[in-house]
Amino acid sequence: MIIQMLMLAGLLFLVPFLAGLLPVRFMDDRHKNLGMVYVSGWLVLFALFQFMIIPFIVAQKDFADAAKLYNVLMLIAVLAGLLLGAKMIKECFVNTFRFKFMERGSRILWSVVIVLIVLQMVTAVFMQYLDGDDALYVAISAQTQSGDGMYLKNPYYGYAQELDVRHALSPVPIFIAWIGRLTGIHATILSHCFIGPVFLLLMYALYGQIAKRLFEDRPQNIPLFLLFLNIWYLFGNVSLYTAETFAYTRTWQGKAMFGNLVVPAMVLWMLFVVRDEMRCGEWCMLFALSAVAAFTTSTGIFMFPIFVAMAGLILAVYKKKLVILFEFAACCIPSLVYGILYLFLK
Amino acid sequence: MLGNMMEAFRMTIDMYRKFSGVGMVTVFFLAALGYLWFWEKDKGIRMILVYLVTAVLVLFFFPVFSYLAIYHFLDQEVYYRFLWLMPMGVIVCYVIVRIFEQFESGKKRVLFSIVCGVMLMLQGSFIYSNPAVKRAENAYHLPQSVIDTADILHVEGDWVKAVVPSEMVQFIRQYDPKIMMPYGRDMLVESWDVQGGNREMYEAMEADIIHAQYLVLLCQQERVDYIVARKSSQIGGSFEEWGFMKIASLEEYDIYMDKHSKFYDQKREELGLD
Numbered sequence: 001m002i003i004q005m006l007m008l009a010g011l012l013f014l015v016p017f018l019a020g021l022l023p024v025r026f027m028d029d030r031h032k033n034l035g036m037v038y039v040s041g042w043l044v045l046f047a048l049f050q051f052m053i054i055p056f057i058v059a060q061k062d063f064a065d066a067a068k069l070y071n072v073l074m075l076i077a078v079l080a081g082l083l084l085g086a087k088m089i090k091e092c093f094v095n096t097f098r099f100k101f102m103e104r105g106s107r108i109l110w111s112v113v114i115v116l117i118v119l120q121m122v123t124a125v126f127m128q129y130l131d132g133d134d135a136l137y138v139a140i141s142a143q144t145q146s147g148d149g150m151y152l153k154n155p156y157y158g159y160a161q162e163l164d165v166r167h168a169l170s171p172v173p174i175f176i177a178w179i180g181r182l183t184g185i186h187a188t189i190l191s192h193c194f195i196g197p198v199f200l201l202l203m204y205a206l207y208g209q210i211a212k213r214l215f216e217d218r219p220q221n222i223p224l225f226l227l228f229l230n231i232w233y234l235f236g237n238v239s240l241y242t243a244e245t246f247a248y249t250r251t252w253q254g255k256a257m258f259g260n261l262v263v264p265a266m267v268l269w270m271l272f273v274v275r276d277e278m279r280c281g282e283w284c285m286l287f288a289l290s291a292v293a294a295f296t297t298s299t300g301i302f303m304f305p306i307f308v309a310m311a312g313l314i315l316a317v318y319k320k321k322l323v324i325l326f327e328f329a330a331c332c333i334p335s336l337v338y339g340i341l342y343l344f345l346k
Numbered sequence: 347m348l349g350n351m352m353e354a355f356r357m358t359i360d361m362y363r364k365f366s367g368v369g370m371v372t373v374f375f376l377a378a379l380g381y382l383w384f385w386e387k388d389k390g391i392r393m394i395l396v397y398l399v400t401a402v403l404v405l406f407f408f409p410v411f412s413y414l415a416i417y418h419f420l421d422q423e424v425y426y427r428f429l430w431l432m433p434m435g436v437i438v439c440y441v442i443v444r445i446f447e448q449f450e451s452g453k454k455r456v457l458f459s460i461v462c463g464v465m466l467m468l469q470g471s472f473i474y475s476n477p478a479v480k481r482a483e484n485a486y487h488l489p490q491s492v493i494d495t496a497d498i499l500h501v502e503g504d505w506v507k508a509v510v511p512s513e514m515v516q517f518i519r520q521y522d523p524k525i526m527m528p529y530g531r532d533m534l535v536e537s538w539d540v541q542g543g544n545r546e547m548y549e550a551m552e553a554d555i556i557h558a559q560y561l562v563l564l565c566q567q568e569r570v571d572y573i574v575a576r577k578s579s580q581i582g583g584s585f586e587e588w589g590f591m592k593i594a595s596l597e598e599y600d601i602y603m604d605k606h607s608k609f610y611d612q613k614r615e616e617l618g619l620d
C-alpha cells in the first residue's frame with residue numbers, strides 16, 4: 001500500500017514537475033516559476049498521451065501495449081526535463097517564493113488562499129458526489145484497467161461493441177486506467193479520491209499564472225484576486241451547467257478538465273501573446289494545448305480552434321501582424337487532425 | 347433552415363437561463379464586463395478580457411452559429427459549454443481587485459473586500475451545501491451496499507451477469523467491471539434512446555410486484571447468473587420455485603443465483619452454504 005501511494009505521489013507530482021522543466025527552459029524568463037513548471041508538465045504528459053494513444057485506439061490495439069509505450073515516453077520526457085532543465089529549478093524556486101519581499105498583508109492573504117485550496121483538496125478526498133456520467137467514464141477506466149480493449153466494451157453492460165467514436169478520441173478515462181495499471185490502485189479510487197484534488201491544485205496553479213499576468217504592475221494584489229476566485233468557485237454551484245459545479249463534482253471527467261484547466265490555459269496563453277511573451281516553449285505548449293483540448297472532450301476539438309481563431313483575428317488587428325493568424329493556425333493542427341478523424345469515424 | 351435557426355436561438359436563450367440557474371453569476375459577469383468596456387485602459391487586457399470575451403458571448407447567441415453548432419458539430423445537450431470559453435470568474439474577480447485598488451484608505455479597502463466577498467457568497471450556492479455532496483462511505487466514493495453486493499457476485503477470473511435494482515445500476519460496473527448487466531444507466535434517463543439494454547427486464551425488475559416466474563424466464567433467456575432484489579420489493583411467487591436460489595442476504599438486498607449457472611456450486615462453497 002505504501003509503495004502504491006509513493007508511486008502515485010510520484011506520478012501525480014514528481015513526474016509532471018520533471019516533465020515540465022524542458023518546455024519551461026525555453027520559455028520567457030517571466031514565466032519561469034514552479035507553478036508554470038507543474039502546469040507545463042501536465043500539458044506535456046496529456047499531449048504525449050493523446051498523440052500516442054489515438055492510433056492504438058483507432059486500430060483497436062491492446063491497452064497493455066499502449067501503456068508500455070507510454071511508460072517509455074513518460075520516462076523520456078522526465079529524463080529530458082531533468083537533463084536539460086534541472087539548472088532552472090533554483091531560478092523557478094526563487095521566482096515563486098518571494099515571501100520575504102512581500103508586505104505582511106499579502107503574506108496573510110497568501111496563507112488564507114493556500115489554506116482554502118488545501119481544504120478543498122482534502123474535502124475532495126473525503127466527500128463524494130454520485131454523478132450519473134461516472135457510469136460511463138469511470139466504468140471505462142475500470143474496465144480498461146482490468147481488461148485490454150479500449151472503447152470496445154459497452155461500459156453500461158459490459159458487452160462487446162463497435163468502437164465508441166464519440167468518446168474514443170478523448171481518452172481521459174484511459175489515462176486514468178494507465179495510472180491504475182502502473183500503481184495497482186483501482187481506477188475508481190484514483191478518479192474519485194486522487195485525480196480530483198490534484199486537478200483542483202492544477203486549476204489554481206493556472207489561475208495563479210493568470211493572476212501574475214493580470215497584476216504584473218501590482219503583484220501584491222495577486223493573493224486577493226485568488227481569494228475572490230476561491231469564493232467564486234466555492235459559491236459557483238448555481239446550476240448543473242457551470243464550470244465551477246463541474247470543478248467539484250466531476251473533476252476527474254474530461255469535460256470538467258476542459259472547462260477548468262484547458263480554458264484557463266487558453267486564456268493564459270492569449271495573455272502571453274498579447275504581451276509579446278511567446279518564445280519557443282510557449283508556442284510548443286500552445287500546440288500541445290490543442291491536443292489537450294481534444295484529450296479532455298470531443299467538444300474541445302471544435303471549441304479550441306474557434307476560440308483561438310477569434311483571438312487570432314482580434315490580436316492580428318490589434319498588433320497589425322497577420323503572421324499571428326498563421327502561427328495560431330499551426331497550433332490548431334492537432335484539432336484539425338482529430339476533427340477530421342472524428343467526422344470520418346462517425 | 348430559417349425555422350431551425352429560430353429554434354436554435356430559442357434553445358440558446360433557454361440554455362443561458364438554465365446555465366444562470368439560481369444565482370446572479372451571469373449578472374455579475376455582465377456587470378464586470380461592462381465595467382471593463384468603459385474603464386479598462388490596458389490594451390492587452392482589453393483585447394483578451396473585453397473584446398475576445400464579448401465576441402464569444404455574441405457568437406453564442408448568434409443564430410447562424412448556434413444553428414450550425416447545435417445541429418452539426420456539437421449538439422443541444424452540450425452547447426452550453428461554449429459559455430465556459432468566457433472566464434467569468436477571472437473577469438469578475440479582476441474587476442473587484444481593480445476597484446479595490448482605487449480606494450486609498452485601508453479601512454475602505456477592507457470594507458469593500460468584505461462587501462464583495464459577502465456578495466459573491468450570497469449571489470451563489472455553496473457547493474458543499476448541495477445535498478448531493480455527502481461524506482464518502484468508502485475510498486471508491488460509491489454506496490457501500492453496492493460494494494458489498496458486488497463482492498458477493500464476483501467470481502475470480504471470470505465474467506458474471508446480474509440483474510440489479512435501478513439505484514445500483516450506475517455504480518456496480520464502476521466497482522467491478524467483470525459484472526455484466528442486461529441493462530444500464532440508459533434505462534434511467536428518459537431522453538435517451540435505449541442503446542441495447544433490455545427494457546423488458548428492467549421493467550420487470552422495477553414493477554410494483556415482481557413476477558418471479560416472468561423475471562426468471564427473461565433472466566434465463568439472457569443467461570443471467572444473479573438477481574439482486576430489494577428486500578422491500580413485493581415478489582409474486584418465489585425465485586426459488588423457478589430455479590434462482592437465495593445465496594446471500596444483505597441489509598437491504600437479497601441475492602439469488604441461478605442453480606444452473608456454471609458458478610453455482612463454486613459460489614455456494616465460497617459462501618459456506620450447505
